[in-house]
Amino acid sequence: ETGVTQSPTHLIKTRGQQVTLRCSSQSGHNTVSWYQQALGQGPQFIFQYYREEENGRGNFPPRFSGLQFPNYSSELNVNALELDDSALYLCASSYSTGVNTEAFFGQGTRLTVV
Amino acid sequence: AQSVTQPDIHITVSEGASLELRCNYSYGATPYLFWYVQSPGQGLQLLLKYFSGDTLVQGIKGFEAEFKRSQSSFNLRKPSVHWSDAAEYFCAANAGNMLTFGGGTRLMVKP
Numbered sequence: 028e029t030g031v032t033q034s035p036t037h038l039i040k041t042r043g044q045q046v047t048l049r050c051s052s053q054s055g056h057n058t059v060s061w062y063q064q065a066l067g068q069g070p071q072f073i074f075q076y077y078r079e080e081e082n083g084r085g086n087f088p089p090r091f092s093g094l095q096f097p098n099y100s101s102e103l104n105v106n107a108l109e110l111d112d113s114a115l116y117l118c119a120s121s122y123s124t125g126v127n128t129e130a131f132f133g134q135g136t137r138l139t140v141v
Numbered sequence: 142a143q144s145v146t147q148p149d150i151h152i153t154v155s156e157g158a159s160l161e162l163r164c165n166y167s168y169g170a171t172p173y174l175f176w177y178v179q180s181p182g183q184g185l186q187l188l189l190k191y192f193s194g195d196t197l198v199q200g201i202k203g204f205e206a207e208f209k210r211s212q213s214s215f216n217l218r219k220p221s222v223h224w225s226d227a228a229e230y231f232c233a234a235n236a237g238n239m240l241t242f243g244g245g246t247r248l249m250v251k252p
Contacts, residue, residue: 069242083238127192132184
């Protein structure tokens with residue numbers, strides 16, 4: 028295990044609803060990144076948070092937003108859910124934002140939008 | 142645009158046989174390269190990484206990978222596959238603050 032924990036593990040939401048996913052980073056890590064992994068595809072970068080500030084964003088609409096707290100845990104919020112938002116959402120923490128920094132992944136949250 | 146390609150979507154090998162999973166990248170400069178493994182319903186586990194230096198890198202679980210700059214490739218190998226190696230394998234690259242993943246290769250192992 029990596030020490031990165033995500034909650035909940037599974038959830039089902041209705042189209043148009045809002046959802047919040049949570050991530051507790053590994054001890055000593057100040058950087059959290061979020062990825063979306065659709066079925067049968069590789070993970071895609073949503074955004075990264077470093078010391079409570081957004082530090083880069085992938086090609087996702089503004090209805091995907093996030094927060095990082097003083098203890099470096101993080102939330103991913105998705106508004107106005109669409110069917111295509113159904114995916115495994117992965118959180119990864121690291122001790123810095125450097126390109127050679129190893130990212131440690133959580134087990135993911137499986138979101139199903141119906 | 143920066144990209145990582147894994148040409149093989151599925152690969153089936155017999156237990157005990159050797160394995161090679163292909164990965165090609167397209168970047169302006171050599172990125173940092175990684176291989177991850179994902180078991181069904183699980184997160185990603187890092188197998189190995191290449192930053193610089195020796196182009197043959199050793200990882201966990203008996204895996205190794207070879208970086209070839211001339212071919213923009215970073216192929217994963219294992220000399221003898223075990224049934225427990227059946228999983229999805231992802232090659233990834235980092236040239237900024239994000240990992241770019243390939244589409245993955247699903248490995249099946251025949252008894």
